[in-house]
Amino acid sequence: MAVFSYVCHACNRCCRNKAIRVSPYDILRLARYLCISTTQFIENHTEAGGTVLRPKDNGDCGFLGERGCSVHPDRPLVCRIYPLARWVSPDGGESFGHLTPHPKTEGVYGISGTIQDYLDHQQLAPFFEMSERYGELYQKMIDMLEKLDPEELDRRSDLRAAIDELPAGTLASMWVDIDATNGVSFSSSDGSGVGIDEAVARHIRAVEAWLDSLDAASRN
Numbered sequence: 378m379a380v381f382s383y384v385c386h387a388c389n390r391c392c393r394n395k396a397i398r399v400s401p402y403d404i405l406r407l408a409r410y411l412c413i414s415t416t417q418f419i420e421n422h423t424e425a426g427g428t429v430l431r432p433k434d435n436g437d438c439g440f441l442g443e444r445g446c447s448v449h450p451d452r453p454l455v456c457r458i459y460p461l462a463r464w465v466s467p468d469g470g471e472s473f474g475h476l477t478p479h480p481k482t483e484g485v486y487g488i489s490g491t492i493q494d495y496l497d498h499q500q501l502a503p504f505f506e507m508s509e510r511y512g513e514l515y516q517k518m519i520d521m522l523e524k525l526d527p528e529e530l531d532r533r534s535d536l537r538a539a540i541d542e543l544p545a546g547t548l549a550s551m552w553v554d555i556d557a558t559n560g561v562s563f564s565s566s567d568g569s570g571v572g573i574d575e576a577v578a579r580h581i582r583a584v585e586a587w588l589d590s591l592d593a594a595s596r597n
């Protein structure tokens with residue numbers, strides 16, 4: 378794998394004036410880290426239908442504190458992989474590129490390791506696994522929506538733009554809020570309740586059951 382290394386010197390410039398996109402899995406991990414439900418997390422910490430972390434008024438990420446990232450152990454995928462970007466082709470092929478660094482970044486790029494070393498160090502494997510699982514589910518949802526309404530494809534970019542405009546804290550769909558979809562009332566006082574892996578498994582089953590019911594209804 379290609380040589381690559383990057384050493385973060387915590388200048389925090391990459392945590393400012395960015396739209397930090399989050400997946401349902403990112404939200405679940407962040408919510409559990411903060412001992413709140415995904416519903417509360419979406420209300421308090423997101424915008425764009427629960428798909429982007431809500432920044433502070435000055436443009437800093439809402440989780441950027443005086444000592445850096447306040448959610449570092451469960452920071453989202455995009456923060457872990459920075460300054461790399463990853464693409465997965467329809468046949469599963471994986472490729473990587475460099476994002477343009479902040480002009481005043483104190484991060485140091487080098488050639489003392491490989492991309493795989495960097496991914497391992499950032500503990501990205503479970504995030505990639507979840508991207509694949511949710512990617513498959515997302516494709517099933519798209520296929521079903523197009524089956525029910527062939528004009529869905531034409532409306533998709535309009536829908537995406539409308540979601541980006543949703544008021545902060547508003548939920549876009551059952552897709553985003555894992556605890557609500559699972560019917561779990563999360564309480565920090567009785568422990569974390571359903572663990573992360575079980576919560577994801579239940580969420581995927583619930584969305585698949587919903588898709589199956591739509592499919593059955595469309596045939597009646």
Ligand code: SF4
Nearest residue numbers: 392438440441446456
């Ligand atoms: S979640 Fe943490 S690492 Fe990611 S942008 Fe916010 S402060 Fe930075």
